Amino acid sequence: MLLITCPWCGPRDEIEFSCGGEAHITRPSEPEALTDEAWADYLFNRTNPKGPHAERWVHTHGCRRWFNVLRNTATNEILAVYEMGKPRPDGEGS
Amino acid sequence: MRPQRMRLASGGRIDRTRPLSFSFDGTRYQGFAGDTLASALMANGVRRVGRSFKLHRFRGIFSAGAEEPNAIVQLESGPRTVPNLRATQVELYDGLSAASVNAWPSLAVDFLAINSLFAPLLPAGFYYKTFMWPKPLWHACEGMIRRAAGLGRAPMDPDPDTYDHLHAHCDVLVVGGGPTGLAAALRAGRTGARVIIADEQNELGGQLLNNRQQVDGSLGADWVATACEEFVGTANVRVLTRTTAFGHYEHNHVALLERRTDHLGPGVDGVRQRLWKVRAKQVVLAAGAYERPIVFRNNDRPGVMLASAAAAYVNRYAVRPGQRAVVFTNNDSGYAAAADLADGGVPVAAIVDARLEAGDDAAALAAVRDIEVLNGFAVVDVKGRRQVAGADVSILNDEGAATGGSARTIGCDLLAVSGGWNPCVHLHCHSGGKLDFDSDWACFVPGRTPLASRAAGAAAGVFELAACLESGFEAGARAARAAGIKRRGRARKAPAAERNSPAPARRLFHVPSLKRGGEAKAFVDLQYDVTAADISLAAREGYESVEHVKRYTTLGMATDQGKTSNVAGLAILSGVLGRPIPEVGTTTFRPPYTAVTYGALAGRDVGDFADPVRKTPMHHWHVAAGAKFEDVGQWKRPWYYPRADESMQEAVNRECLAARNTIGVLDASTLGKIDIQGRDTVTFLNRVYTNTWDSLAVGRSRYGLMCGEDGMIFDDGVTTRLGDHHYLMTTTSGGAARVMSWLEEWLQTEWPELDVRLTSVTEQWASAGLCGPGARRLMDDLSEDLPLDSEALPFMAMAEGRVAEIPARVFRISFSGEVSFEINVAARYGMALWNALMTAGEKYGITPYGTEAMHVLRAEKGYIIAGQETDGTVTPIDLGLERMVSKKKDFIGKRSLSRSDTAREDRKQLVGLLTEDESEVLPEGAQIVAEPRPMPPMEMIGHVTSSYYSANVGRSIALALIRSGRSRVGEYVFAPLPGKRVMARVVEPVFFDPEGGRLHG
């Protein structure tokens, strides 16, 4: 069970949180202007790296706030926890 | 009671003043406090304790610990029975009753032992080859095979015991309380670090309890007692005995199982087992090592035993494991075992050492006791069928093969074997730790780990006592420091033990048989009867990956998970494939290390505590009225209110008729309610609902549909504008939490700039829904200040006022198609409101109705239920709700509605179905076909989503999702059901008052 540091509540067991999948996927501002392929890419396609992965978590059974986590998927090491809207601290990805 | 004929007169960690009686396979015996079931059986001279899994050969006690593959028992009977326990770990208590698991009908007369004669017909992969195809054969034989497979039986009755969970945090968790773990805990404890030390046995000490080595000049066991005293005086060290660390998870989450009362017998008061969830800053793995066997022909006969286990029985339990021993070893530790046996009254006929030379200290142990040592020899076969009667030995050549030279048979009834040691690397590997190969000892040792965890002592491949103590001491110091403890603490010198001058071990896992076909009786996995021949066969048949060999042969897949067999199996595979052991690799180590009861995993989360129950403020009234309840999410909702001996259908019919002809009243308190405030609420609603919200006036309500971004319906409900920037959203009863989380997610992650605040108010309001022709009259009677006529309070409007003198919000919303008033009051007035309605409504024939009638009434009108008509693959258009989908604005899911698949013309669409036989009620979920055939396969074109008998319509009605359904209106379709085929006409999905005149009333 991961130990996740909520930016507002501090370190808590994973059981208090829910994972919301890959972070930094912005909803297109004009969906109607997109091709089917571009929309499908937003809707369905996610990266699946072995290594650092930026993902969204919510402290479901705590403060109920969302934040981003940079986690190494191979080792489960948590490299960073940062607020929504902030860029990836390692400068990778979008 | 028979005498304990193999018990030594003195010594051991047993209490001879506390005799305990017990029974095994129906025979009564006596043992002593401090015994395990295995040591007590051994004391009574019981050699055969089980039958093997496949071949049903006799098996005897093989080890003295968690690795035991043979002595597997079913403990006790009835609801407290536990299957598949290792007798070597079951502490004896008075009245204990156990049975061997893998013999039918009894251990002595085993019908299935006939399998043994057919052994050549049961090679590796036998079950796969014979029974996976053709399927009918497997079905015919499955029951027989499963029973023959034996192993324990799960209890059939509810578990009467209590279990609990405990969360703990510490700086340093030490797993294992042997010399290494003790040294680590002592050292870390002295720095002031919060330490937990856990050991699976009844007392700390590990191997020091089993042998006669000295620490700091005292007998090991005495030094252990001193260490324990230090722990007692140290508030920051917590000692957990009878506690197994069974899983090591991410970020040093370690799960421990503490057996609190098992050693006292069944039915003792208190918590039987406790699951500890420990979060440790640092972990020291001091779990020790297993001695490993050597594979040779007939190495499974009762009386073949690990050498260290034989010594443990003598030293710790004061039991002679045999009358005359032969020790077969490839390393120095066999000599210490031989010395312990000899000193404990078991004459050692010979030490068979695969090496040409032993270490000086080891050799001296044999020399002073006049034990014959056969250097460069190996045991090649075992005499005796029911138990060991002798060991056939022969000279080994340089390649490790027996030559047949100098062959002789040495009479013995105990063959103690040491093939070296395998560090217990399980916990290290549970969470991504890698293994390195130690070629000196030919064993896997812990390598890199992503966790703040370190192995020490034998668990790290350090097998000498003095080095183990130093390794543990060092690990304790480092762990405390890494956990951030600055103090270094007193007594910084490691406990000392004598240093020996050992000779290296010889790599020998397997002595090939001199007999043709002898490998088929050379057992690698004792519990699942996997032989050296099976592994060779698997390799010859092309199974080269160790994971494949494991599954094909079942090597290591039994309840012992291959603790004594995996490495030997790998070594044999490596030999057949001609690849070095580390290249062959290991199988994966997964938690749990040893089996964990479901009771402990569930803890207190059983029965009433399994899931919270939510009740409305009017719940007790419903109970008193005799309502039958239905679970909706966690809510208990009245399902229907049967009178006298009404059937369910009769009650539902009566409730449905009342709702349309007089007055019905429904407890609607469970409906999800979200209070929404903020200047951007309209913008927000426009984005999350498919329809538009700009024009909604204060005091007016609107029905809304929510989709996921994939365009599929997610939830629905009515939202009312209470003020300029204040709205009340309702959701489905079961979907309230999901919708709340969904809205929060969008607000926080995508649209943080919106000024919108959400508050769940579901439980703050109680709600009673009145409907039917008499509803307005009753409202009139109970309210003075509320406008009730259709001009002032039309359909889809809301007014605030008093109902039965209670402040209320009254909504003209309807889920029945009748004139309706949904009265919301503060939850604490819910019961008062309900009582007032029932009392004042009596003269109008007010009838409470439950969820079943609610479902029928809405289905009569073709109103959908999200989650019943929808299943995550249904769009608003599929349901004929195009009018709900705005063309003007964007909303979540809109773009998906024009994706090629979502825009298809031939999607499943909502229609009504009327069966030809009006009394026939289709089962919900029934598949629909256009062209029925006598037998499947048939092309399915849809399914029934809702189906009821409707008293108001006077016949059965159904809703269904059918491919191109709207273009099929008027056509006939079929539902193939068991034993019959039902024909139905496709109709519009509205069965009652299609014009909707009654709604506005």
Ligand SMILES: [Zn+2]
């Ligand atoms: Zn939080």
